[in-house]
Amino acid sequence: MDVIYLTILFALLLATIGLVLGIERIGEDR
Amino acid sequence: MDAGTRFALLALLILGAVIACAKPLGKYIADVMEGRATFASRLGGPFERLIYRLCGTDPAQEMTWSHYAIALLLFNLLGALVIYGLQRLQLWLPLNPQHLAAVSADSAFNTAVAFVTNTDWQGYSGESTMSYLTQMAGLTVQNYLSAATGLSVAVVLIRGFIRHSTDRIGNFWVDVTRSSLYLLLPLSIVLALVLVGQGVIQNFESYETATTIEKLTFDNPKTDPDGNAIKDDKGNAVTESATTQAQTLPMGPVASQESIKELGTNGGGFFNANSSHPYENPTTLSNVLEIAAIFLIPFALTYTFGRMVGDTRQGWALMAAMLVLFAVLAATAFVSEQGGNPLFAQHGVDSQATAMQSGGNMEGKETRFGIAASALFAAATTATSCGAVNGMHDSMTPIGGFVPLFLMQLGELTPGGVGTGIYTILIFAILGVFIAGLMIGRTPEYLGKKIQAREMKLASIFILTTPMVVLVGTAIGVVTLGGKAGVSNPGAHGFSEILYGFTSAGNNNGSAFAGLSANTEFYNLALGIAMWLGRFWPIVAALAIGGSLASKKRIPVTEGTMPTHGPLFISLLIGTILLIGVLNYVPALALGPVVEHFMLFQGH
Numbered sequence: 328m329d330v331i332y333l334t335i336l337f338a339l340l341l342a343t344i345g346l347v348l349g350i351e352r353i354g355e356d357r
Numbered sequence: 358m359d360a361g362t363r364f365a366l367l368a369l370l371i372l373g374a375v376i377a378c379a380k381p382l383g384k385y386i387a388d389v390m391e392g393r394a395t396f397a398s399r400l401g402g403p404f405e406r407l408i409y410r411l412c413g414t415d416p417a418q419e420m421t422w423s424h425y426a427i428a429l430l431l432f433n434l435l436g437a438l439v440i441y442g443l444q445r446l447q448l449w450l451p452l453n454p455q456h457l458a459a460v461s462a463d464s465a466f467n468t469a470v471a472f473v474t475n476t477d478w479q480g481y482s483g484e485s486t487m488s489y490l491t492q493m494a495g496l497t498v499q500n501y502l503s504a505a506t507g508l509s510v511a512v513v514l515i516r517g518f519i520r521h522s523t524d525r526i527g528n529f530w531v532d533v534t535r536s537s538l539y540l541l542l543p544l545s546i547v548l549a550l551v552l553v554g555q556g557v558i559q560n561f562e563s564y565e566t567a568t569t570i571e572k573l574t575f576d577n578p579k580t581d582p583d584g585n586a587i588k589d590d591k592g593n594a595v596t597e598s599a600t601t602q603a604q605t606l607p608m609g610p611v612a613s614q615e616s617i618k619e620l621g622t623n624g625g626g627f628f629n630a631n632s633s634h635p636y637e638n639p640t641t642l643s644n645v646l647e648i649a650a651i652f653l654i655p656f657a658l659t660y661t662f663g664r665m666v667g668d669t670r671q672g673w674a675l676m677a678a679m680l681v682l683f684a685v686l687a688a689t690a691f692v693s694e695q696g697g698n699p700l701f702a703q704h705g706v707d708s709q710a711t712a713m714q715s716g717g718n719m720e721g722k723e724t725r726f727g728i729a730a731s732a733l734f735a736a737a738t739t740a741t742s743c744g745a746v747n748g749m750h751d752s753m754t755p756i757g758g759f760v761p762l763f764l765m766q767l768g769e770l771t772p773g774g775v776g777t778g779i780y781t782i783l784i785f786a787i788l789g790v791f792i793a794g795l796m797i798g799r800t801p802e803y804l805g806k807k808i809q810a811r812e813m814k815l816a817s818i819f820i821l822t823t824p825m826v827v828l829v830g831t832a833i834g835v836v837t838l839g840g841k842a843g844v845s846n847p848g849a850h851g852f853s854e855i856l857y858g859f860t861s862a863g864n865n866n867g868s869a870f871a872g873l874s875a876n877t878e879f880y881n882l883a884l885g886i887a888m889w890l891g892r893f894w895p896i897v898a899a900l901a902i903g904g905s906l907a908s909k910k911r912i913p914v915t916e917g918t919m920p921t922h923g924p925l926f927i928s929l930l931i932g933t934i935l936l937i938g939v940l941n942y943v944p945a946l947a948l949g950p951v952v953e954h955f956m957l958f959q960g961h
Contacts, residue, residue, distance in 0.1 A: 332463065332465070335466065335885075336438075343894065344430060350901045353811055353814055
């Protein structure tokens with residue numbers, strides 16, 4: 328069970344880091 | 358003095374005291390976060406530098422927004438792993454005089470996410486689940502660090518307005534260290550000592566046993582040799598009838614957790630009954646202090662914002678919008694609770710307030726607090742991201758229960774949690790000036806920064822993530838067996854229980870409609886995911902907005918610039934907040950508390 332929940336925790340982290348990287352691709356305005 | 362006057366005076370007393378503290382405390386927070394010397398920093402400076410040295414951090418090195426975001430995420434992941442490990446290993450660790458068993462994996466996951474996200478949702482009962490070590494080294498520590506994380510994000514967004522033409526927005530390790538060391542820790546020590554003076558306990562004793570006068574017969578959950586509850590095929594706890602004259606009085610280091618629970622707008626109680634437990638909140642004065650502590654930092658941060666951007670009127674304007682929304686909704690909760698249950702009159706029950714009785718709806722409320730202090734606490738705890746309770750929200754009238762639900766759904770910005778409140782209302786302010794810009798045909802700007810497509814895309818991510826988490830989660834909850842199994846009151850109230858659960862988790866509040874049995878694999882997992890996404894996705898968007906604003910040039914104020922410190926802007930901001938809240942949640946609210954209200958007054 329520990330493996331399952333720790334995997335979910337890391338998956339949530341990776342999804343959020345994915346959001347960071349995705350936002351960096353949104354174009355800059357000047 | 359009638360009940361309404363008592364409520365008004367109590368609210369004025371607490372809000373008046375908090376607003377009076379906003380300027381000195383707000384200035385102090387600005388000094389701390391901008392690295393100016395304070396009494397605390399002179400005292401704690403060597404310790405602060407030691408922390409940087411031990412962590413290998415160069416405090417002078419600033420980060421880009423994405424570097425800051427990843428540091429924040431990794432720091433919080435580490436916190437979650439520590440809490441998870443402490444819970445799973447507590448049986449073999451010290452400070453566990455009751456020999457409490459290891460917490461189940463699903464509950465440990467839920468609690469770990471709950472405490473790093475500042476939600477402090479508690480599917481478990483503290484006194485029968487958590488060792489003193491888990492409570493102190495896990496939960497209490499995260500009460501500080503999650504509040505410091507929120508404060509750091511707020512400061513980054515404010516820096517976005519102050520700085521220009523740079524991609525550097527601060528150093529996460531410095532921000533989180535300074536806010537913990539110089540703000541949260543000193544305030545918490547003072548409040549903990551005051552609470553001890555009021556009777557809140559602080560010890561490491563084993564639980565005490567008292568002998569009661571009457572015998573008590575009750576259903577006792579069966580446990581296996583490891584102390585875990587035995588469940589039947591349907592997942593319900595197996596119980597056996599028992600009789601006793603012994604009452605167990607739980608002990609523990611409560612005051613040290615209680616103070617940061619309120620000041621950090623965390624809300625996770627040492628005991629299951631939270632601030633309705635006499636060892637957490639014993640007196641009328643402790644109750645007033647706890648409400649004031651919930652409000653203290655979030656309101657002060659409006660002044661911090663004004664001071665940091667060099668125009669304190671900007672901060673007062675945000676505070677005014679927060680106060681208007683809070684006052685209207687808190688008064689609504691009180692009127693509904695004091696009005697009571699209309700069905701009582703049909704059974705000849707006198708629900709009128711007199712000198713001899715409080716009247717109204719006293720179900721689920723402590724007699725030592727009464728309706729005014731309970732309604733005010735319920736509004737305060739959901740207007741912030743606190744989630745502590747001094748009464749059971751599930752027992753409130755439909756409209757009384759609607760108020761905490763709606764306060765959370767507005768985004769918890771009246772005044773919101775530590776840091777989260779100010780950064781949430783700032784993003785609504787950005788949205789407000791954008792809407793105003795569209796109406797008058799000018800490029801929107803706020804505090805000298807143009808609000809353009811990138812900021813609006815990020816604001817959309819910020820604003821829409823939480824409703825998506827709440828509404829999709831609720832929809833899954835009402836159509837799955839696992840979701841429906843936790844509901845104790847089927848029908849409109851049961852829907853409200855699920856909606857409240859996901860609203861509380863998605864908005865990182867942590868309070869609960871107690872009718873929902875949430876310590877199940879379904880809710881531990883679903884609410885855990887909701888808490889994580891509801892916390893960190895908006896934080897990433899807020900940091901990105903801060904980074905985006907900091908990279909822009911400042912534009913001068915002209916005659917065409919809309920003033921953002923006057924009544925027009927305050928009205929626009931309130932309108933924007935209400936519009937977004939209503940559009941997102943009215944259909945769901947109509948199925949829950951609104952239906953329940955009409956059913957009640959139809960005599961059902």
